[in-house]
Structure formats: structure tokens, C-alpha cells
Amino acid sequence: MNDMTNNKNLIEGRTGMWEMVLGLEVHAQVISKSKLFSGAATAFGAEPNTQVSLVDAAFPGMLPVINEVCIEQAVKTGLGLNAQINLRSVFDRKNYFYADLPAGYQISQYLDPIVGKGTIILDLPGGEHREVGITRLHLEQDAGKSLHDQHPSKTYVDLNRAGVALMEIVSEPDMRSSDEAAAYLKKLRSILRYLGTCDGNMDEGSMRCDVNVSVRKPGDGLGTRCEIKNVNSIRYVAQAIEYEARRQIEILEEGGSIKQETRLWDPGKGVTRSMRSKEHAHDYRYFPDPDLLPLNLDPKWVDGLKAGLPELPDAKRQRFIKEFGLSDYDAGVLVAEKESAAFYEAAAKGRDPKLTANWITSELFGKLNAAGLDITESPVSAAAVGELVGLISDNTISGRIAKDVFAEMFETGKGAAEIVEAKGLKQVLDTGAIDAEIDKVMAANVDKVAEYKAGKDKLLGFFVGQVMKAMGGKANPAMLNERLRAKLSA
Amino acid sequence: MSELTHLTIAAALDGLAAKKFSARELTEAHLAAMAKHKNLNAYITETPEIALKQADASDQRRAGGKAGALEGIPLGIKDLFCTEGVLTTAGSHILDGFRPTYESTVTRNLFDAGAVMLGKLNLDEFAMGSSNKTSYYGNVINPWKRRGDETDLVPGGSSGGSSAAVAARIAMAATGTDTGGSIRQPAALTGTVGIKPTYGRCSRWGIVAFASSLDQAGPIARSVEDCAIMLGAMSGHDPKDSTSVEMPVPDFRKALTGDIRGLKVGIPKEYRVDGMSQEIDALWARGAEWLKAQGAELREISLPHTKYALPTYYIIAPAEASSNLARYDGVRFGLRVPGNSLDEMYELTRAAGFGKEVKRRIMIGTYVLSAGYYDAYYLQAQRIRALILRDFTDAFKDVDVILTPSTPSAAFGFNENEGDPVQMYLQDVFTVTVNLAGLPGISVPAGLDANGLPLGLQLIGRAFDEETLLRSAQVLERAANFTALPAGV
Numbered sequence: 001m002n003d004m005t006n007n008k009n010l011i012e013g014r015t016g017m018w019e020m021v022l023g024l025e026v027h028a029q030v031i032s033k034s035k036l037f038s039g040a041a042t043a044f045g046a047e048p049n050t051q052v053s054l055v056d057a058a059f060p061g062m063l064p065v066i067n068e069v070c071i072e073q074a075v076k077t078g079l080g081l082n083a084q085i086n087l088r089s090v091f092d093r094k095n096y097f098y099a100d101l102p103a104g105y106q107i108s109q110y111l112d113p114i115v116g117k118g119t120i121i122l123d124l125p126g127g128e129h130r131e132v133g134i135t136r137l138h139l140e141q142d143a144g145k146s147l148h149d150q151h152p153s154k155t156y157v158d159l160n161r162a163g164v165a166l167m168e169i170v171s172e173p174d175m176r177s178s179d180e181a182a183a184y185l186k187k188l189r190s191i192l193r194y195l196g197t198c199d200g201n202m203d204e205g206s207m208r209c210d211v212n213v214s215v216r217k218p219g220d221g222l223g224t225r226c227e228i229k230n231v232n233s234i235r236y237v238a239q240a241i242e243y244e245a246r247r248q249i250e251i252l253e254e255g256g257s258i259k260q261e262t263r264l265w266d267p268g269k270g271v272t273r274s275m276r277s278k279e280h281a282h283d284y285r286y287f288p289d290p291d292l293l294p295l296n297l298d299p300k301w302v303d304g305l306k307a308g309l310p311e312l313p314d315a316k317r318q319r320f321i322k323e324f325g326l327s328d329y330d331a332g333v334l335v336a337e338k339e340s341a342a343f344y345e346a347a348a349k350g351r352d353p354k355l356t357a358n359w360i361t362s363e364l365f366g367k368l369n370a371a372g373l374d375i376t377e378s379p380v381s382a383a384a385v386g387e388l389v390g391l392i393s394d395n396t397i398s399g400r401i402a403k404d405v406f407a408e409m410f411e412t413g414k415g416a417a418e419i420v421e422a423k424g425l426k427q428v429l430d431t432g433a434i435d436a437e438i439d440k441v442m443a444a445n446v447d448k449v450a451e452y453k454a455g456k457d458k459l460l461g462f463f464v465g466q467v468m469k470a471m472g473g474k475a476n477p478a479m480l481n482e483r484l485r486a487k488l489s490a
Numbered sequence: 491m492s493e494l495t496h497l498t499i500a501a502a503l504d505g506l507a508a509k510k511f512s513a514r515e516l517t518e519a520h521l522a523a524m525a526k527h528k529n530l531n532a533y534i535t536e537t538p539e540i541a542l543k544q545a546d547a548s549d550q551r552r553a554g555g556k557a558g559a560l561e562g563i564p565l566g567i568k569d570l571f572c573t574e575g576v577l578t579t580a581g582s583h584i585l586d587g588f589r590p591t592y593e594s595t596v597t598r599n600l601f602d603a604g605a606v607m608l609g610k611l612n613l614d615e616f617a618m619g620s621s622n623k624t625s626y627y628g629n630v631i632n633p634w635k636r637r638g639d640e641t642d643l644v645p646g647g648s649s650g651g652s653s654a655a656v657a658a659r660i661a662m663a664a665t666g667t668d669t670g671g672s673i674r675q676p677a678a679l680t681g682t683v684g685i686k687p688t689y690g691r692c693s694r695w696g697i698v699a700f701a702s703s704l705d706q707a708g709p710i711a712r713s714v715e716d717c718a719i720m721l722g723a724m725s726g727h728d729p730k731d732s733t734s735v736e737m738p739v740p741d742f743r744k745a746l747t748g749d750i751r752g753l754k755v756g757i758p759k760e761y762r763v764d765g766m767s768q769e770i771d772a773l774w775a776r777g778a779e780w781l782k783a784q785g786a787e788l789r790e791i792s793l794p795h796t797k798y799a800l801p802t803y804y805i806i807a808p809a810e811a812s813s814n815l816a817r818y819d820g821v822r823f824g825l826r827v828p829g830n831s832l833d834e835m836y837e838l839t840r841a842a843g844f845g846k847e848v849k850r851r852i853m854i855g856t857y858v859l860s861a862g863y864y865d866a867y868y869l870q871a872q873r874i875r876a877l878i879l880r881d882f883t884d885a886f887k888d889v890d891v892i893l894t895p896s897t898p899s900a901a902f903g904f905n906e907n908e909g910d911p912v913q914m915y916l917q918d919v920f921t922v923t924v925n926l927a928g929l930p931g932i933s934v935p936a937g938l939d940a941n942g943l944p945l946g947l948q949l950i951g952r953a954f955d956e957e958t959l960l961r962s963a964q965v966l967e968r969a970a971n972f973t974a975l976p977a978g979v
Contacts, residue, residue, distance in 0.1 A: 054591075054592060057822055058822070059590070059592075059817075059822075059823065060572060060580070060585070060588070060590070060698045060699075060817070060823075061571075061590075061592075061594060061694070061695060061696040061697050061698050061699065063694060063695050063730060063731050063732065064732070065729065065730060065732050093813050095812075095813050095859070097816065097819065097833075097836055098832075099819075099821055099832055102817060102822060103816065103817050104813070104815075104816020104817050104819060105813050105816060155832070157821070283860050283861045285812075285856065285859035285860055285861075285864075286859075286864075287809060287813070287864070290701070290702035290703035290733075290810050291699075291733065292732050292733075293732060293733060
């Protein structure tokens with residue numbers, strides 16, 4: 001594991017450098033119309049207790065029946081993580097009492113999960129890539145929700161979420177910085193979204209994250225870890241890790257030791273605090289659920305799912321580099337979201353691919369960001385971006401004019417050609433017309449012409465500016481440069 | 491009309507078809523008998539209004555030429571089956587006031603076949619017991635008494651209300667459930683016939699769970715033929731129960747040909763247990779001779795892991811029960827004893843709601859599943875369970891059915907077998923193996939002991955071969971010609 005040590009990631013303490021070791025457990029809500037073991041609906045935001053079947057509420061004599069869609073989604077996710085698909089897996093009962101756990105046990109997978117070891121490639125800031133191991137993925141039921149704020153002394157229970165399918169995706173302790181943890185979550189979310197197996201919305205709780213944090217001196221064995229729960233945004237994950245690592249280093253440097261425990265992230269105060277000790281943790285008394293037979297998958301069915309998988313971000317990035325000649329960075333930015341990759345491909349159809357990529361990653365993303373919009377909400381369509389790129393490529397407009405045109409496209413939703421036409425922004429390619437304007441400017445600035453000829457080359461910019469101004473910015477910049485040089489040197 | 495209550499289902503169906511009497515008359519006769527035998531405490535809830543309504547509807551259907559397989563037959567339903575709108579208790583205080591909004595698949599099947607529900611039958615609490623003494627609603631009294639002795643005897647358990655009601659002629663037949671012998675043992679103790687079908691034959695949906703991997707519904711009736719009719723109506727694949735099997739239900743009645751020539755009957759030597767009475771041993775030998783006389787071939791077989799069956803059962807069943815019973819927490823239905831915190835509410839509710847035997851099994855089950863003990867108990871028990879199944883699989887390579895006693899003794903008094911729970915657990919010694927292996931087993935009344943109490947013989951069949959099992963059982967039944975009746979019935 002020491003090969004993952006990267007000096008860049010080390011944290012400086014009073015006694016020297018420290019390394020953090022991070023592992024993530026992600027609970028990803030499966031996209032499915034009904035729950036893991038019942039026919040009740042799963043839609044987010046319904047009135048409390050309106051999406052609850054007798055099975056979810058654990059009435060006497062009720063039995064779970066596996067929802068095949070959830071199995072399919074878990075297998076697809078496993079395939080997307082290049083993971084081992086276990087053709088035989090077992091559902092177990094995890095026993096504990098809580099008011100929002102109606103049966104008194106959660107149906108989960110313990111010793112025999114549906115998905116085994118896999119890998120995920122992180123795309124790190126700076127264009128680096130690093131592989132992180134996936135330990136396992138298993139299916140389990142979500143619990144209901146206890147509402148403590150509805151009554152001064154009572155707790156209410158909403159069972160809408162009880163029984164919804166979750167995939168618990170556990171990473172190896174392979175990450176060494178909060179950046180890597182954030183990159184892991186982004187990449188995992190991207191893969192889940194590409195696959196359509198989880199919507200990845202952390203603010204709605206459909207993707208939740210627990211972080212295991214420990215620190216050590218580089219080269220040492222693993223330190224004692226703390227599990228941080230309730231970290232429900234990528235930003236908080238990074239903050240919680242930074243806080244927790246510092247906390248542990250401080251304790252260790254004071255000569256103390258880390259207590260293995262579960263801690264809760266408090267986003268208001270920006271701190272983690274102790275929740276419960278692992279020593280006093282429940283004995284969950286896992287055993288195979290006798291209401292469900294072991295799950296056996298047909299390898300042909302798995303092969304069929306594999307064949308039907310969409311192109312995933314890593315493959316798409318490689319293809320964009322190869323097919324469109326994009327840089328690794330641009331390709332990475334474009335494929336991070338399935339929608340932006342699709343947007344790019346639609347825009348680049350028949351256009352200069354690199355130019356299209358530049359326009360999308362800089363201009364479009366910049367404007368979307370500023371407006372707080374998602375690519376799917378872009379007022380400029382992919383075809384419109386393509387059209388603009390086409391106008392630049394065929395010299396109808398200059399890159400400079402194009403920026404103004406794009407700003408108007410973003411504002412009004414109008415097409416590029418339409419704006420260029422209406423405003424007469426077509427680039428002037430007629431040398432005669434350019435020459436005429438150059439002559440006028442030269443005549444009006446005889447002194448400057450003399451200075452230029454005496455060797456003050458810098459004045460070229462001044463002449464370009466004057467002519468452009470006179471021509472409303474429409475002169476083809478290359479032609480203008482070329483003609484100016486010729487005339488000034490004549 | 492009291493002779494109506496003495497009819498078998500087969501005879502009653504004929505009588506109804508021939509318009510000798512109506513379903514209403516048949517039901518009324520049973521309601522009258524129930525009133526006469528209230529002292530038995532067989533029913534927790536009587537449902538005369540529902541019964542009469544169903545009987546009238548049945549008469550109309552029959553008049554319209556649409557008669558189901560159990561058209562107009564009045565039944566008792568073990569109170570472990572959820573019945574829509576009707577109090578369902580599982581014999582426990584903790585289900586106080588629980589009226590399900592749903593009907594169990596098995597009772598739904600029975601009502602779809604035209605059956606009439608007389609009421610909900612008493613049982614050991616959560617089906618945990620062999621004497622019906624653990625019921626919150628009081629024990630059931632066996633209609634049978636020892637000759638010249640007025641001591642009340644147990645009807646067996648856990649389907650004690652079912653066996654007593656069928657024996658006392660206050661239900662033509664009853665549903666039961668069998669986790670370790672809970673159909674066959676009470677049938678044996680009351681001179682009735684009880685079959686536990688193969689695991690997966692009947693849906694468990696809507697039956698209050700005790701031990702999910704062992705629980706199976708089945709009928710108790712007064713003849714093998716009636717059991718065949720009942721079982722046919724109760725069985726069938728149910729997509730709501732993942733452990734129910736997608737297999738067609740044979741016409742079990744058709745299998746009763748009376749012809750067992752060439753049938754190979756296994757006699758397992760390990761079932762000759764220490765301290766078994768001479769009477770039981772003699773009965774067993776007689777049963778074998780009866781089958782032989784009808785053309786069967788006897789073979790001594792070995793089921794070597796039999797001695798481990800009882801301890802194995804008493805690990806697996808409580809383990810599953812400890813988890814299955816966690817849902818009785820006072821939050822959503824049944825009894826709630828308020829407390830100052832969630833944990834206190836759980837503790838008070840469960841302390842007040844569960845009886846002693848249920849608490850004992852929850853504790854045993856929790857213990858055998860807990861960290862550090864799981865491997866030594868639960869996992870080991872699962873391994874032995876596999877070996878017990880293998881014993882049977884091997885045996886069934888050579889034989890078609892296996893003959894054993896049903897119970898180690900006849901019905902006992904309420905204060906006998908008291909004190910040591912293990913003594914009570916021994917009641918299941920011949921029956922639990924069948925549940926552990928998931929096989930079908932049937933108990934047939936085969937004679938009376940010296941005190942005039944019924945004794946039963948058990949036949950065990952191959953998985954999903956209830957046809958051979960029922961055919962052999964009927965031959966045994968005919969040979970035994972058990973016609974005795976409890977006094978006062």
C-alpha cells in the first residue's frame with residue numbers, strides 16, 4: 001500500500017510528516033420503480049407513509065420477494081466497476097431494534113455479496129490518474145426515517161424509504177488525500193449516472209457516504225481508524241477528512257491514541273464528534289434470511305447485461321482523445337458527466353472537434369457555471385454551438401466576434417448565423433476594403449507610420465486596433481495583420 | 491342433526507351434492523356442537539356470523555352449479571393464519587387487538603374452494619409448544635380421557651386447538667402448521683390424521699412466522715381422504731412466497747388407490763429410542779405388518795444422524811424465531827406498553843406481551859446467533875441439518891416411504907412433563923427430522939394404548955411425493971380401522 005504514498009499528500013505535523021489513509025463506504029440508492037423486496041413505490045418527496053406496503057411495515061406473515069430490477073442494477077454497477085460478479089449470493093438478516101426498522105432486522109448481504117473486487121480509476125486535478133480498489137458491492141434495504149422535529153416529545157416515523165434498495169459500495173483503504181476521496185466520489189457518481197443505476201443526488205440522500213480515516217507516519221502500518229458518518233456532499237467529505245486527520249494527528253502527537261469509533265460530521269461547526277464506540281456496537285447477529293433462497297445468477301444473463309452496458313467515462317475519454325485529438329484534460333472534463341459528453345459529441349458532429357471542445361469547456365461551461373445551470377438546462381443547444389464553431393472555421397466570423405455572438409446566443413437562445421446576419425457581423429475578407437481602411441488610418445497617423453518604420457514594431461497593435469475599430473471589428477484578423485505589415489513596410 | 495358433525499368431508503360433500511342437507515345446516519350443526527364443547531377451549535375466536543354468511547353464499551353457489559372442492563365445508567382455522575378483519579392472535583398477548591387487513595394465501599385458497607370458517611383455533615403461543623399450554627388464551631383440553639380417569643389431558647401442540655376441534659367434531663377439519671411436529675403430534679394425541687406437506691408446497695404468506703425455514707401449513711382431519719381433499723385446496727405456488735414451489739398440485743384424492751403392492755417401506759433403526767414404551771414399539775411393528783400384508787416390502791434402514799436432530803432443531807428454530815419475533819415491538823400493531831424511552835417501550839411491551847416459553851426461545855435464539863457463538867451453534871446446526879437431509883436422500887434411494895411412531899407417548903396430563911422443558915421437547919423426537927429435511931410426513935391413528943388413548947404412526951415420504959405418502963397412509967388407516975371416539979362426542 002506504500003506505493004500509494006505520494007509526498008505531495010503528506011501533512012506536516014509538529015513531529016514530522018503524516019499520511020492519511022482513507023476508505024469510503026458509499027450507499028447508493030438503486031434506480032428502480034419499486035423497493036428491493038416489495039412492490040411499494042420509491043419516488044422521492046412523497047407524503048410520509050404513502051409508499052409503504054405491508055411487507056415494508058413488517059406486518060405478521062409478510063414475506064420479502066426479490067425485485068429483479070434491483071438485482072440487474074447491482075450487477076450492471078458491478079460490471080461498470082470492472083468487478084467480479086458473484087453468480088451465487090446470499091441475503092442475510094442484520095438484527096437490531098429501532099423504530100424506523102419495522103422488522104427488527106435489515107435484509108442485507110454479509111458473507112456472500114453480489115459483487116466482489118473491482119477497480120475505479122480516479123481522475124485527479126492536474127490530469128493524473130490513479131487506480132483505487134473496490135472491495136465489494138452488496139444490496140441491502142434502506143431503513144425508514146425517524147422525524148424528531150414534528151412534536152416536542154414524540155418521534156414520528158416515515159416508512160416511505162423503508163425497504164428501498166441500496167447498493168453499499170466499499171472501497172479499499174487506497175486513498176491518501178481529501179482530493180483523492182473527492183475524485184473517487186465524483187468518478188463513482190459519474191459511473192453510476194452513466195449506467196443509470198443511481199442518480200447520485202447527494203442532497204436528496206440517494207447517495208450517502210461514510211468515510212474511514214486513519215493517519216500514520218509514511219511507511220508505518222495502518223493506524224486505528226474512525227468512521228465518519230453523515231457526510232452528504234463531496235465538499236463536506238473533503239472538509240470532514242481534513243478536520244478528522246488533523247484531529248487524529250494532534251492526539252497522536254500529544255502522545256495519545258486513537259479510539260476506534262463512529263463519528264458524526266457536523267457541517268454547521270465543521271467538526272466531527274463521537275457518536276458511539278465500536279466496542280459497544282450492536283451484535284448484529286447476521287444469519288441467512290430463511291425467507292429468501294440464495295440468489296443464483298445465470299452467467300448468460302450477466303453476459304447479456306455486460307454486452308448492453310453503455311460506454312463508460314474511461315472508455316469515452318480514451319475515444320475522445322483518439323477520435324477527436326482532444327487533450328486528456330479536455331476529454332476528462334467533457335466525459336465527467338454523461339450529458340456533457342453527449343452534448344459535445346452532438347456539437348462536434350461535422351465541426352472542428354478541438355475547437356468545439358474549447359468552446360464548450362471554456363465559454364459554455366463558464367457561462368453555465370455563472371448562471372448556475374446544468375448542461376441539460378443550457379439555453380444554447382449543441383447544434384447551435386456547432387453552428388457557431390462552423391462560422392469560425394469557415395472564416396465567416398472571427399474568434400473575437402464569436403465571443404460576442406455566443407454571449408447573445410446564451411442570452412436570447414437565437415442561432416449564431418441569425419445573429420451574425422442581423423447584426424452584420426460577417427467578417428470582411430475583401431482585401432480591397434481592408435486596404436482602403438488601412439490607407440485611411442495611415443494617412444491620419446503619418447507620425448506613427450514614421451515611428452514604426454524607424455523600428456518601433458510595437459505600433460503594429462495600434463494600427464490593428466484602429467483599423468478594427470473603423471471596421472466594427474469585422475476585419476479578418478489574419479488578413480488585416482498581413483496587409484498592415486505589407487503596407488507599413490512598403 | 492348432530493350426526494352431521496360426524497361426517498367426513500368426503501361424505502359431507504356427497505350429502506351436500508345430493509341436497510340431503512345444506513351448507514347452512516351443516517354449519518349450524520357445527521356451531522351448536524361448538525357451544526356444547528366450549529369447555530375444551532379449542533377456539534380463541536368463534537366467527538358464527540361469518541360462518542353462516544359463507545354457508546349461505548356457498549349454498550347459492552352450489553345452487554348455481556358452481557361448487558368448489560370444499561364447497562360448504564365448515565373448518566376451523568389455526569389462529570396463526572392471518573384472516574382479513576378477524577382477530578388474529580398467534581396465541582399471544584402481544585398481538586392484542588390485531589385484525590389483519592389481509593387474508594393468508596392458504597385461507598384465501600380454502601375460501602376460494604368454498605370452505606366456511608367457524609372460527610380461529612387455539613394454539614401454543616407463536617406455535618411454540620407441544621401441549622398447547624403456552625397459549626395466552628389458556629390451554630386446550632383434549633376430548634380424550636384415560637379410561638376411568640377424569641384427568642384433563644393435553645391435545646398436543648402447537649396445533650392443539652385444531653386437533654381437539656377435529657376430534658371433538660366441532661370442525662370437519664382444521665388448518666394447522668408444523669415447524670417441528672405441530673400438526674402430526676397433536677393429530678397423534680387426538681386420534682386424528684394430520685399431514686405436513688413438503689416444505690414449499692403451501693404458501694407461508696400471511697401465516698405468522700415462527701421458524702421460516704421449517705414452518706409449513708397442512709390440514710388436520712378425520713381421514714386420510716379428507717386430508718387429501720384439504721391439502722389439494724391449501725397447496726399451490728404463490729409468487730408472494732419465494733420459498734413456495736412452482737409445481738402443479740396433483741389431485742391427491744386420485745392418488746388414494748389402495749394399492750401399495752411393491753411399495754418399499756423403510757423402518758429406521760435409530761427411531762427405536764431409549765425408554766420407548768413397549769406399546770409404541772408393538773404398534774410400530776403392527777403397522778409394518780399391516781403394510782406388508784397389503785403387498786409392501788419392509789426394509790430396515792439407517793438414518794444415522796437422527797440423534798442430533800432434536801438439538802439441531804432447538805438451535806435453528808429459536809434462532810429464526812428470535813429474528814422473526816423482533817417485529818413485535820409495540821410500534822405498529824398489537825400490544826404497546828408505554829415507556830419513557832423507545833428502549834423502555836420495547837422492554838415493557840415485550841416483557842408483558844410474550845409468555846415464558848417464547849421468551850426462552852428468543853433468548854436461546856439470540857444466544858446461538860451472537861458473535862462468538864454463531865459458528866459453534868448455528869453454523870454447526872446448519873451442517874448437521876444438511877447431514878440429516880442426506881440421510882433421508884440416501885434412504886429414499888432404497889425405499890418409497892418410511893414408517894415410524896408419531897410420538898413417544900400418548901396424550902399426557904397438564905402437570906406431567908412439567909418443569910423440565912427438555913422433557914417437553916422430546917415430544918418432537920420423531921417429527922423434527924422431517925421438518926429439518928423439508929419432507930412430507932403424515933400421522934395416522936393406529937390404535938389405543940392401555941388407557942384407551944389414541945396412538946399414531948407416522949409415514950415420511952419423498953419431497954413432493956405426497957401422493958405415495960397419502961396412498962400408503964390410507965392403506966395403514968384402513969388396516970388400523972380406528973373407529974374409537976372420545977367420550978362425550
